[in-house]
Amino acid sequence: MQNIALAFPLVALGGAGLNTDGEQSKEETASPFQATALHTVAIIGGKAEVSGNFHVASSPEPGVFIGRCFESATVRIDDMQPVAIEAGRAFLGVVAREAELQYAAGEVTLVLLPRQVLKLADALKAVPFGVSAGPDPALDILVSHAAGLLGRTLPPALALFCESALLGLLAFAAGPGGSAPARGPDGRDALYQEILLDIAANCSRHDFGVSQVAQRHKINVRTLQKMFQQHGVTLKEHLTWSRLQLARSALADPANAGKKVSDIAFEAGFNDIATFNRLFRRSFGRTPSSLRQRDGGS
Incomplete structure (x- = not known):
């Protein structure tokens, strides 16, 4: 099992193995994930060979935690109760202090950004702290697009363009009903x-x-x-x-x-x-x- 720590607004990957007793080992393990940084959006993902745990610290401002796992997963936001996420379903979490994702072996994609970036989207201001994982085509497309950017080094103008597209999908997903007729x-x-x-x-x-x-x-x-x-x-x-x-x-x-x-x-x-x-x-x-x-x- 692997334990990986992330931090807003810039993401730093660090892995620490867990021994069979569930205690943290002193030896670092290589992360199976790639990372791509746009401007204020960070994308983490790849294929995990074993189950693992992401810990996300949101500092100094609240953050937004979006993801999708090939297999079922569990997400906990701040001090709230863990939420079970179905396999292949995208989730959206708004984090005040910290979040934790427990995932199984398989593809994992995460999108991280400071909540302040969303000041341009009124709909997102109303999203409460916590996690939601209802079926949402816009959120699913967002994660798929993000996965396609993993491992790429983009010119600044193209990175900003891609980030705007992701934020547009996020604004749509967070809107009333997450569908075009409601808008x-x-x-x-x-x-x-x-x-x-x-x-x-x-x-x-x-x-x-x-x-x-x-x-x-x-x-x-x-x-x-x-x-x-x-x-x-x-x-x-x-x-x-x-x-x-x-x-x-x-x-x-x-x-x-x-x-x-x-x-x-x-x-x-x-x-x-x-x-x-x-x-x-x-x-x-x-x-x-x-x-x-x-x-x-x-």
């Missing part, structure tokens, strides 16, 4: 998700702003702004956040170690380095240079 007949939510994907793919462009988004999607600027405000954010704020995520990913990439911070900011869509530095520090609590030094180990 209104006008297709407005579908358009919103389409716009999010468009922003993820094009936010680094310097000529990409509110008016350009409105023109590309044939929607009135005022209507477009109201659409984002209904999700608790302005379009400009979301566009800035997407650019900051691109820049943060590029700064943490060792391949960019010789590139100036100002060049990375420009490539992410920012025109002014002073503005970029101020927004970056406000969003991530550190300067771009200090983040690069910490992640680079220098």
